[in-house]
Each structure stands twice: as C-alpha cells, then as structure tokens.
Amino acid sequence: MDEVQEAIKKQVESHPVILFMKGTPQFPQCGFSMKASQALAGCEAEFAYVNVLEDERIRQGIKEFGNWPTIPQLYINGELVGGCDIILEMFESGDLESMIQSAGAARNDA
Template sequence: MSNDVQAAIKQQVEENPIILYMKGTPQFPQCGFSMRASQALAGCGREFAYVNVLEDEAIRQGIKEFGNWPTIPQLYIKGELVGGCDIILEMYESGDLQKMVESTGEAAQ
C-alpha cells in the first residue's frame, strides 16, 4: 500500500476526534454493519466524522492495513482504533462507547 494513502489515513484519524470508516454514509449506509455502527455512534449524541470507503478503493484497502483490522466499519476515537461493528455495539450497550465519545470533549451540534 502506498505511503501516501497511509499518510492520508493518519491525518484523518489525527484531525478528527471521532471518525468512522464505513461503507456508505450515516444517512445512506451501504451495509448493515456500517448502518448499526453509525447508529450506535449517533446514539451517543456527538458529531462524528466518517469516510465512505466505497468512494476510494485505496482508502478501503489502506484502512485495513493502517489499523491491522480486516473488516469495515472501523471506529477511531482520539487516534486509537476502537474496533469494528461487534465491538462498537457491545460498547454502546455497556455505556463504554458513550464515555469514550464524551471524553473527546466535542459537543453535539
């Protein structure tokens, strides 16, 4: 994978306190896992950035290498990989996702 793609992903992750790499958008998710992950994040009441990996094949492959995580969606909070759909949903149900989201200090719009 090119260093340019890895650098672009690194910049996105560092510049956005909460960023979800997903298939589609929160308004129009293109897979069930991405839909559930974005709904859980939205349920935490904070703004979050997202990248539609379907729009860029290099990012789609690059994000899997960046976090050494084979599936999409992938959630990053404060530069750290949180995990994929199953982890996001488990954390949402336990309240841990809410705490992580609130730790970013970003208020809802």
C-alpha cells in the same frame, strides 16, 4: 501506498471521532456500517466519516492502517476502537458514550 497511509493518518488525527464505513450515516451501504453509525448517533456523537466505497485505495489502506480486516472501523482520539461488534458492545455497556464524552465529541458538550 505510503501516500494513502499518510492520508488516513491525517484523517484519524484530525477528528476526535471518525468512522470509516461503507456509505454514509444517512445512506449506509452495509448493515454493519448502519449499526455502527446508529450507535454513534445514539450517543449523540459529533463524528466524521469516510465512505470507503469512494476510493478503493482507502478501502484497502484502512485495513492495513489499523491492522483490522473489516469495515466499519471506529477511531476515537487517534486510537482504533474496533469494528461493528465491539462498537455495539461498547454502546450497550455505556462505554462508547463515555469515550465520546472524554474525546469532547458529544453534541451536548458544544
């Protein structure tokens, strides 16, 4: 399991904004993942994603990595932001867009 945790850590540290989700932003495989990726798109965020359905070890490992029991999980600048409910609350308040801009991951920053 250590190699899985190391792989997750490398992914989180390699991307300013990364979403661990079920499916892809284009083809989400659960409603929560769809809402989370839509919130990021609504902030015009450049973000990486990991489809946890492709690897059961990652699917379980991400829950341990962030000590967070559900998927999706959003990381910005290496820190766990939270799951779907938190992402949506932050999107509605404008805090999510501010965090993305601070991370330099807004599309219009390029």
